[in-house]
Amino acid sequence: MATIKISRAQSGTAALNYALGQGKLKQQDRDWLLENGVEPSLISGLTDRAVACGGENIDLAHVKEQMQTTRTLFGQRGKTEVMRVIQSFGPQDFVATNPADWQRVNDLGVELGRRIAPNHEVAVYTHLDGDGHKLHNHIIINMPNLKTGKKYHHTNDWQRVTRFNDQLCQEHDLTVIQRPEQQERHTLAERKISAKGAYVWKDDLRDRIDQAMQDPRTSDFKSLSAVLSDKGVNIRIRGQSVSYAFLDAENKRRQARGTKLGSSYEKGAIFDELANRSQILEAQRLSEQDHQRLIDAHRATQQRERQTQSRKPATQQR
Structure with a gap:
């Protein structure tokens, strides 16, 4: 069961820094992984909040610089630099103590980013910390379209993104939330x-x-x-x-x-x-x-x- 949250970020650098969480994986999360049978050698190599990273049209080694250069190239100086989408999965679909699931979840985040914002730079960072240790993606979408230069223009985009997310879950035999159909208000x-x-x-x-x-x-x-x-x-x-x-x-x-x-x-x-x-x-x-x-x-x-x-x-x- 995957849920969606959407927000705008005025600072692309700040949004990316938070999503990567370099050196900020807490010791309590490392201990939790160890207690639940994850290989100690694997845990010793974990330092960032993001346990898996991926992207579309982006060099993850230079993501902040690349996104900033793209915004400058297309002359975008608006208040919003990037869009943030949080895609969270329940334990019935993916288990946070299974390292193989980390990459699977990240791949789904990249595919969702590709569908909701084609021809945009997208970076995806997968976390396992937080309440309940649910695997979730921080999807960062740069505003300019690489082909047209136009901004990501969808306002109040939750319904569209959720529909793409539900379709993706169905294609991969994952749990889909049953939502009531749109109704009139009387x-x-x-x-x-x-x-x-x-x-x-x-x-x-x-x-x-x-x-x-x-x-x-x-x-x-x-x-x-x-x-x-x-x-x-x-x-x-x-x-x-x-x-x-x-x-x-x-x-x-x-x-x-x-x-x-x-x-x-x-x-x-x-x-x-x-x-x-x-x-x-x-x-x-x-x-x-x-x-x-x-x-x-x-x-x-x-x-x-x-x-x-x-x-x-x-x-x-x-």
Whole structure:
């Protein structure tokens, strides 16, 4: 059972120093490993909090310098230098006293980092200290995309990262947390009104948002805003939340935040669905390009064959 925590770090160096924990493995943790049968020769070589290290697009011997150079290269001077993801596993999947599991857990951390932030520099440090000695990864993601230079842009990203993490656990036959599906939020008053078959303006608003999200024109936030506008709804981003405003069936101005409508209407859920839709459209576009290239190649081959056939009589005459 793997759980996820996400945070931002203003100092990439500080985040990496903590994740590596150079020379900071406590004696009580070393004693615990010894008491639980880990080879003394192996324990004597452990000094850092990180018992396994890995990464993607990174030289672990120079990770701080490399990430800083990348941020400088792309001119990124924002408050956030790196993203931090903590991926923690339960004892039913991995045992902290089994050194082979240290590397397995680290490999899963690298794969998770690769999925949530492709084309980014990712460093992963595996710890076994802390409450219950659960194996857990500190995944440090540098903000710039190495291909585009754009920042890691996912705000309120817990749902998307958790989905990737659950998929990864399923693929490796690990325990997956059973979470309740996203639900709408209805107050007691709304439920009473709805039970009488009367008009509920929040349901009207939800219907309009659902229709906009299902509209084939909706592929990103800009197009979603335009489609919602056609349906009489104004959408606004307010920090970590999103709000919707419209005139209801009684021509009254109504406004509600996504948190008041339900988890499906919150900023994170909306942006995650739009991001997935963009990825699917991009994959389809690339697939169509590949298909067109095959068609062009086939046509070129046919043309060469026709040219070859047209030259044969002349050759035979000579």
